[in-house]
Amino acid sequence: RQIVGELREAIRSDQLVLNYQPIVELATGRIEGCEALVRWNHPVHGLIMPDQFIPVAEATGLIAELGRWVLRTAVGQLRQWRDNPATSQHDFSMRINVSAADLQSLEFVDDVSEALAEESLSPESLVLELTESAIIQNNELDRYTLASLHRLGVGLEIDDFGAGYSSMGYLRKLPVDRVKVDRQFVKDLGKDPSQLVFLAAIQDVIRSCGLEGVWEGIETAEEAEALRSIGCASGQGYYFGRPLPEAGFTEQLTRLR
Numbered sequence: 418r419q420i421v422g423e424l425r426e427a428i429r430s431d432q433l434v435l436n437y438q439p440i441v442e443l444a445t446g447r448i449e450g451c452e453a454l455v456r457w458n459h460p461v462h463g464l465i466m467p468d469q470f471i472p473v474a475e476a477t478g479l480i481a482e483l484g485r486w487v488l489r490t491a492v493g494q495l496r497q498w499r500d501n502p503a504t505s506q507h508d509f510s511m512r513i514n515v516s517a518a519d520l521q522s523l524e525f526v527d528d529v530s531e532a533l534a535e536e537s538l539s540p541e542s543l544v545l546e547l548t549e550s551a552i553i554q555n556n557e558l559d560r561y562t563l564a565s566l567h568r569l570g571v572g573l574e575i576d577d578f579g580a581g582y583s584s585m586g587y588l589r590k591l592p593v594d595r596v597k598v599d600r601q602f603v604k605d606l607g608k609d610p611s612q613l614v615f616l617a618a619i620q621d622v623i624r625s626c627g628l629e630g631v632w633e634g635i636e637t638a639e640e641a642e643a644l645r646s647i648g649c650a651s652g653q654g655y656y657f658g659r660p661l662p663e664a665g666f667t668e669q670l671t672r673l674r
């Protein structure tokens with residue numbers, strides 16, 4: 418109970434922070450994106466991870482306000498990196514996680530469009546990551562929102578692909594551009610090299626639907642090379658960089674200059 422009031426207060430009083438994790442083009446090592454991941458810097462309990470409070474926010478309706486804060490902060494940060502001479506040569510997009518409730522909000526498309534306009538950013542600068550469970554609800558309002566976002570020109574990505582009860586049919590039907598494959602698939606690669614054949618098959622399915630694959634959970638050079646060898650375009654994971662606060666990510670960008 419108490420946590421709801423505290424979370425509401427946290428959103429308004431800057432206790433939330435975003436960490437940023439790079440998404441890399443496997444063939445070249447170029448940073449093509451960064452995912453914003455929210456944390457709660459609680460005055461008493463310290464750093465709280467999103468799986469501890471996103472479900473609370475979703476259950477109480479606070480997710481709309483939290484989502485707006487994430488959107489504004491992430492887009493404002495991207496504007497700062499584009500304006501900073503030490504980081505401006507990196508041309509990458511911001512990826513934010515969107516919850517099922519956001520797709521149910523009639524204002525969401527306008528919020529996204531306004532946030533981009535305020536920072537003079539083109540729609541392609543932003544990619545929205547949507548979990549399978551959010552998309553699979555597949556009701557009329559979701560479909561309308563997705564179509565509107567697609568028309569606006571922001572990138573749309575299915576997150577955690579293959580994690581739950583996957584149905585592949587929607588890969589062809591939804592107006593999405595990218596699929597982020599759940600990290601369990603890369604994790605199993607270390608235990609059993611023949612897993613690579615399976616990953617290549619997933620990659621083929623994604624490609625044959627006209628989509629780009631993003632592979633997450635890459636922790637070693639061997640995993641990155643294996644994925645590159647089967648033609649995977651993009652990757653994310655501790656090998657390339659952990660989620661870092663603004664200052665740390667800025668430093669990583671500066672070093673790569």
Ligand code: G
Pocket residue numbers: 453454455466467468471487514515516660
């Ligand atoms: O940050 P971790 O590193 O712990 O993130 C765990 C999960 O929390 C992510 O996979 C994502 O689904 C969710 N998450 C992180 N940041 C956000 C956010 O800003 N909004 C929403 N809705 N979910 C987020």
Ligand code: G
Pocket residue numbers: 438454514546576577597600633634635636653654655656660
């Ligand atoms: O929303 P999504 O599930 O994509 O969020 C990414 C989550 O995965 C975050 O919780 C992030 O901390 C975590 N993560 C990112 N890279 C790695 C990795 O290489 N290994 C593991 N185990 N987790 C990772």
Ligand code: MN
Pocket residue numbers: 452514546576
């Ligand atoms: Mn994500």
Ligand code: NA
Pocket residue numbers: 576577578597598599600633
């Ligand atoms: Na994921």
